[in-house]
Amino acid sequence: MPDRSGFAEAASFFVPAEFVAVTMLAFTARRLLGAIPTLAVIVTLSFLMTRLAPGGPFDEEQALAPEIRANLEAAYGLDQPLAVQFGRYVAGLLQGDFGPSYKFRDFTVTELISSGLPVSLTIGSAAILLAILVGIPAGIWAALRQHRLADRLVMSLAVAGISVPIFVIAPFLALVFGIWLRWLPVAGWTPGRASDLVLPVATLAFPVIAYLARLTRGSLLEVLRAPWIRAARARGLPAMRILLAHALPAALLPVISYLGPAVAAVLSGSLVVETIFGLPGMGRHLVQGALNRDYTLVMGMVIVYATLMIVLNLAADLVYAWLDPRIRRERQL
Numbered sequence: 001m002p003d004r005s006g007f008a009e010a011a012s013f014f015v016p017a018e019f020v021a022v023t024m025l026a027f028t029a030r031r032l033l034g035a036i037p038t039l040a041v042i043v044t045l046s047f048l049m050t051r052l053a054p055g056g057p058f059d060e061e062q063a064l065a066p067e068i069r070a071n072l073e074a075a076y077g078l079d080q081p082l083a084v085q086f087g088r089y090v091a092g093l094l095q096g097d098f099g100p101s102y103k104f105r106d107f108t109v110t111e112l113i114s115s116g117l118p119v120s121l122t123i124g125s126a127a128i129l130l131a132i133l134v135g136i137p138a139g140i141w142a143a144l145r146q147h148r149l150a151d152r153l154v155m156s157l158a159v160a161g162i163s164v165p166i167f168v169i170a171p172f173l174a175l176v177f178g179i180w181l182r183w184l185p186v187a188g189w190t191p192g193r194a195s196d197l198v199l200p201v202a203t204l205a206f207p208v209i210a211y212l213a214r215l216t217r218g219s220l221l222e223v224l225r226a227p228w229i230r231a232a233r234a235r236g237l238p239a240m241r242i243l244l245a246h247a248l249p250a251a252l253l254p255v256i257s258y259l260g261p262a263v264a265a266v267l268s269g270s271l272v273v274e275t276i277f278g279l280p281g282m283g284r285h286l287v288q289g290a291l292n293r294d295y296t297l298v299m300g301m302v303i304v305y306a307t308l309m310i311v312l313n314l315a316a317d318l319v320y321a322w323l324d325p326r327i328r329r330e331r332q333l
């Protein structure tokens with residue numbers, strides 16, 4: 001008797017669209033409410049760590065006169081008790097005010113974030129899109145040609161992409177394509193000029209391509225050996241239909257789980273790439289803020305990155321639950 005467990009799982013996808021929409025909205029609301037305590041803990045710990053770290057925003061190579069230092073601290077409220085400073089910061093944060101920058105005194109932290117976030121989002125989004133378009137097809141190709149030359153080539157490149165860090169890939173690409181071949185600019189940013197994005201995007205995408213290829217290959221090989229796939233073959237379904245309609249949706253579940261934190265890691269990891277390629281993104285502001293002990297700038301960057309991490313992980317969970325009906329049942333969606 002043929003194994004019908006796979007068909008039973010497939011049939012569970014056919015639920016009323018209204019039910020799926022309502023349950024997805026309920027799940028989203030619960031996750032957003034659950035994210036509030038997480039974000040509150042991140043804000044509290046970040047505030048304490050920046051304030052308790054050695055040094056301060058007004059420490060210079062040449063020490064300031066005591067009266068000048070006291071006036072600066074009074075102007076920014078740093079002479080108040082730590083609890084008072086935290087209360088004032090949270091009150092401003094609830095109104096969307098990240099406070100003034102202690103080093104870039106002509107700008108607020110909100111203005112610095114607004115200038116750097118579009119650059120970081122552009123580079124990160126392009127890198128993730130490139131990684132998806134290359135990594136997943138490469139993993140599928142390797143799985144369908146297991147133990148052949150194509151499989152070995154893809155996996156060798158994947159191991160290299162995982163092993164070599166970004167701060168090695170970036171100078172190597174700049175040296176080859178920017179200095180030796182002179183095909184692409186090594187550094188700088190001109191809005192609208194696509195050539196400025198090629199090297200940073202390729203640098204960020206390379207490790208993600210490697211992980212996606214390995215995950216897709218391993219997951220697809222496991223799914224193709226499942227009993228319900230063998231049953232579909234026994235029914236005489238076309239190989240391409242089995243792959244696209246039955247095997248691939250199940251094989252992509254681990255990939256979807258990885259993509260949420262991967263996108264956030266690409267956005268936060270862009271600080272190294274932005275520094276190397278001289279891009280005016282959030283990463284450079286975060287590095288400069290940390291070096292200058294600019295409390296409010298570092299706090300603002302950390303909060304933005306944490307929010308992106310929470311939102312992107314939520315998006316990954318929603319896609320995962322939509323693809324796998326078992327998740328909806330387990331979470332009582």
